[in-house]
Amino acid sequence: MKTEAIKVQNLDKHFDDIHAVDDVSFTIHTGEIFSLLGPNGAGKTTTIGMISGLLTPDAGEVWLMGNSVLKSPKLAKAALGVVPQEIALYEDISARANLNFWGKMYGLRGEELITRVDEVLALVGLEDRANGAVSKFSGGMQRRLNVGIALLHEPQVIIMDEPTVGIDPQSRRKILDSVKQLRDQGVTILYTTHYMEEAQELSDRIAIMDNGKIIALGSHQELIEIVGELDRICLTINEKPLNVIRAWESLEGVEKVTAEDGRINLFVKDSNRVLPDIFETAAKENVRITGVDIQEPNLEAVFLHLTGRALRD
Amino acid sequence: MKIIAIAIKDLWRAFRSFFALAFMFGVPILMTAMFAFLFGGIGGNEPEFTIPRTDVVIVNQDEGSLLVPNFEVEGKNSFSTMGEMLVDTLQQETFEDLMTLTTANEADARLAVDNQQAGMALIIPAEFTNALIGQSNQPAEIEFYQDPELSLGPQIIQSIVMSVVDGFSSGILTLDTVTTVLEDQGVILNQVENMTLLSNLTAGSDSQQDAGDTNLNIITPTINTAGSEQANPLQTILRSIMAGMMIFYAFFTGTSAAQTILQEQENGTLARLFMTPTPTTTILNGKFLAGFLMIIVQVIVLLGFANLVFGIYWGPLISLLMASIGLVALATSFGIFVMSLVKSTKQAGIIFGAVLTFTGMLGISSVFVMGTPIEKAFNYIPLLVPQGWAMNAFEASWNDNGVQTLLHTGGMLVLAILFFAIGNARFKKRFN
Numbered sequence A: 001m002k003t004e005a006i007k008v009q010n011l012d013k014h015f016d017d018i019h020a021v022d023d024v025s026f027t028i029h030t031g032e033i034f035s036l037l038g039p040n041g042a043g044k045t046t047t048i049g050m051i052s053g054l055l056t057p058d059a060g061e062v063w064l065m066g067n068s069v070l071k072s073p074k075l076a077k078a079a080l081g082v083v084p085q086e087i088a089l090y091e092d093i094s095a096r097a098n099l100n101f102w103g104k105m106y107g108l109r110g111e112e113l114i115t116r117v118d119e120v121l122a123l124v125g126l127e128d129r130a131n132g133a134v135s136k137f138s139g140g141m142q143r144r145l146n147v148g149i150a151l152l153h154e155p156q157v158i159i160m161d162e163p164t165v166g167i168d169p170q171s172r173r174k175i176l177d178s179v180k181q182l183r184d185q186g187v188t189i190l191y192t193t194h195y196m197e198e199a200q201e202l203s204d205r206i207a208i209m210d211n212g213k214i215i216a217l218g219s220h221q222e223l224i225e226i227v228g229e230l231d232r233i234c235l236t237i238n239e240k241p242l243n244v245i246r247a248w249e250s251l252e253g254v255e256k257v258t259a260e261d262g263r264i265n266l267f268v269k270d271s272n273r274v275l276p277d278i279f280e281t282a283a284k285e286n287v288r289i290t291g292v293d294i295q296e297p298n299l300e301a302v303f304l305h306l307t308g309r310a311l312r313d
Numbered sequence B: 001m002k003i004i005a006i007a008i009k010d011l012w013r014a015f016r017s018f019f020a021l022a023f024m025f026g027v028p029i030l031m032t033a034m035f036a037f038l039f040g041g042i043g044g045n046e047p048e049f050t051i052p053r054t055d056v057v058i059v060n061q062d063e064g065s066l067l068v069p070n071f072e073v074e075g076k077n078s079f080s081t082m083g084e085m086l087v088d089t090l091q092q093e094t095f096e097d098l099m100t101l102t103t104a105n106e107a108d109a110r111l112a113v114d115n116q117q118a119g120m121a122l123i124i125p126a127e128f129t130n131a132l133i134g135q136s137n138q139p140a141e142i143e144f145y146q147d148p149e150l151s152l153g154p155q156i157i158q159s160i161v162m163s164v165v166d167g168f169s170s171g172i173l174t175l176d177t178v179t180t181v182l183e184d185q186g187v188i189l190n191q192v193e194n195m196t197l198l199s200n201l202t203a204g205s206d207s208q209q210d211a212g213d214t215n216l217n218i219i220t221p222t223i224n225t226a227g228s229e230q231a232n233p234l235q236t237i238l239r240s241i242m243a244g245m246m247i248f249y250a251f252f253t254g255t256s257a258a259q260t261i262l263q264e265q266e267n268g269t270l271a272r273l274f275m276t277p278t279p280t281t282t283i284l285n286g287k288f289l290a291g292f293l294m295i296i297v298q299v300i301v302l303l304g305f306a307n308l309v310f311g312i313y314w315g316p317l318i319s320l321l322m323a324s325i326g327l328v329a330l331a332t333s334f335g336i337f338v339m340s341l342v343k344s345t346k347q348a349g350i351i352f353g354a355v356l357t358f359t360g361m362l363g364i365s366s367v368f369v370m371g372t373p374i375e376k377a378f379n380y381i382p383l384l385v386p387q388g389w390a391m392n393a394f395e396a397s398w399n400d401n402g403v404q405t406l407l408h409t410g411g412m413l414v415l416a417i418l419f420f421a422i423g424n425a426r427f428k429k430r431f432n
């Protein structure tokens, strides 16, 4: 039987009249990479805040490696490393001084601290800049140090909250590789992102979150099956779409049509077969198609299918 | 211990910040140095200060010399001893502004100095005349018995006496030279003629500065009397300014140390700290400790600097220690208190601009009214603000008023506990 690294049960959190997290439950097994995928404001950071003991839930409970975060926070937190979404570093001191300080906060001392600081510097590729002030670092370097701090005490569970936001491809690659390296060492990882490519590349399982709720949970393959292996044809047109949509919906092989600011999504069984019919129908309705994009099923499509909205704004 | 690690991290960051250093040490030292420069007359302007008049008690024990029954100075009285002649010289009108002379026996004179009724005693020993004219094995001695704290007045008296005695001995040297010349020419003077010549030579040689080595020993014993009534007025002013600046900016240090809690909250490091296995209490206490240590460093550096560079006397060590501990505790806790009332560093700017400046100025207002008619009122008005308690405690310390120092320190500690209790409770509640 797999052990539970993170267990979240019926978590609930309100901020005034915003229901940020709405009855969220999931279990992450040891050694698993688990992604929370959702758009801005979905409630990912709030969920993580409650898991890491930073926020007190209105209702529900969280266990980390079997320890209740609410009842024995010290034990629970000792097993956990958190990479916060916003870079949280002391910019006026060096990278090494930052790592030294945070290492102490995780209870590291003496030789062990020195060794771990050097190992982490190497892991995130900052050996050359170890003694430079963090304020002089590029955004990507700061992100890498931000990640490194969470790894110092070799936690069994690591939570990363959108660790790759707004950085150069090189730094992003470095971070994604280090996540995989950690997985290979048996570390459990909870990863939040709104990039579906990252979720797809890294995750054993993915929870899709929207408006404080988990709306789907499963492996990448399982989630794709929700949209029934349909291709998606994304069209841009020059007219008010109302009539043509009705016509398209009645075509053979078209399962579903959604419209969002001038862009129409048609979910079809086989795009090659229906494309000619789609153009023909458009011509009959005097609608000009100005752009066509055909996509095999992906998480974006799943999100769209479940919410009627795009994952990215 | 994590609490120490947090405090050290904050100290390290503060001491790397130019602004923190400038306000902790730079401004107080610069202000004091500026006043020292202005009032010290270094700039070439006439100094505003008149040298204080010193009460001098003279003990003339000079028994004169059997060889010389009396000395005569032309147009003046005759003296039976060199001691008498010295006393007469010091009684000249020229020295009237500098000293008030009285005579007494040795015991009374020493007592008068010990009781601070006199600034110094000038003790002329029995062998003074004999020693000066070379009839004794010992060199001539004059004892200056004085309060070591009262530097300026007695120092001036001392140098006057020395130059007068220099005059005497150079007179004796000249006499030697003259008699040798006369002897060479076959003229032998009898003793009376000899001494008359000596007196004339002495009276005419008051400004022979380069008399070289005088055979005069100066004895200035150290007396353990601490007092400030007659302290150098420049130092008195510098002391008040330095104390005022130190207190004013110690409160800035306390407040800006507490402000780092809000800064860390805004840049996310506080949240990150809360996610480590470190209790909220430890995190907050570590940050409070940082402020406490910073002010300790600040106070030690400023007090020490003022003492070493400007020679400022802060009072007995015990009193100084009490006032300093009170200041450190109060400035730290006041910072915690005011910062617990605001939500963001933006609001904290107002605290620095308005609250700290106003309370600080009021607290150290005694510095600005020094020597004015409203001075008395400002014994109590500053007690409306914490800085005033600190200022009064330091003033009591250097005035050697142990009771007042203790009372004000007690007041500071009570306030400190109060501010800390409120501030600490508010911060704990905010971060539950």
Ligand SMILES: Nc1ncnc2c1ncn2[C@@H]1O[C@H](COP(=O)(O)OP(=O)(O)OP(=O)(O)O)[C@@H](O)[C@H]1O
Binding pocket: A015, A018, A019, A020, A038, A039, A040, A041, A042, A043, A044, A045, A046, A047, A085, A194
């Ligand atoms: N401290 C707070 N006070 C008030 N509202 C908050 C607070 N934190 C989050 N919210 C609200 O709760 C909702 C969920 O926010 P959360 O930060 O958890 O989303 P997210 O999924 O992490 O989004 P993003 O991808 O932008 O980071 C949002 O509507 C947000 O405005």
Ligand SMILES: [Mg+2]
Binding pocket: A044, A045, A046, A085, A161, A162
């Ligand atoms: Mg977020």
